[in-house]
Amino acid sequence: MFFQFGNVLVFVLLAAGLVGLMTGLSWLLRPHNPEPGKMSTYECGEPPTGGAWINFNIRFYLVALVFVIFDVEVAFIAPVAVVYREWVERGAGLWAFGEIAMFLVILFVGLIYVWAKGDLEWVKRVTSSDEDTQQMREAA
Numbered sequence: 001m002f003f004q005f006g007n008v009l010v011f012v013l014l015a016a017g018l019v020g021l022m023t024g025l026s027w028l029l030r031p032h033n034p035e036p037g038k039m040s041t042y043e044c045g046e047p048p049t050g051g052a053w054i055n056f057n058i059r060f061y062l063v064a065l066v067f068v069i070f071d072v073e074v075a076f077i078a079p080v081a082v083v084y085r086e087w088v089e090r091g092a093g094l095w096a097f098g099e100i101a102m103f104l105v106i107l108f109v110g111l112i113y114v115w116a117k118g119d120l121e122w123v124k125r126v127t128s129s130d131e132d133t134q135q136m137r138e139a140a
Contacts, residue, residue: 062119066111073107 041048080100087096114120 059119059122062114066114066120069107069110073103076103 077100080096084093084096087093
């Protein structure tokens with residue numbers, strides 16, 4: 001039994017050795033001549049203008065995260081939908097349906113939570129505490 005684990009260990013060590021070898025070879029063989037043009041920020045071939053640090057709206061990340069969550073949901077449900085008929089024929093259809101239903105309920109509760117927090121609204125309303133904070137910033 002331990003022989004199979006030995007095989008896995010040999011392959012893991014071989015993979016780590018190859019990664020180290022390739023990284024070391026690339027470090028040895030690459031040209032290393034830094035200059036200001038190479039060290040500057042790359043902006044799609046355009047000369048950089050202004051600072052690189054900007055305030056980026058966090059809502060882009062929230063919408064992307066919600067999209068990824070539901071995209072992964074589809075990736076998990078699609079194979080089950082393909083084999084569901086076979087599971088029904090074997091008598092495991094109700095069990096599979098319950099598992100997928102529980103999975104969808106958990107994701108739906110998460111969607112309701114994000115929606116209730118207002119994170120899916122692109123333009124957020126300013127509440128009174130936000131107005132007070134904004135007035136304090138303007139006064140400073």
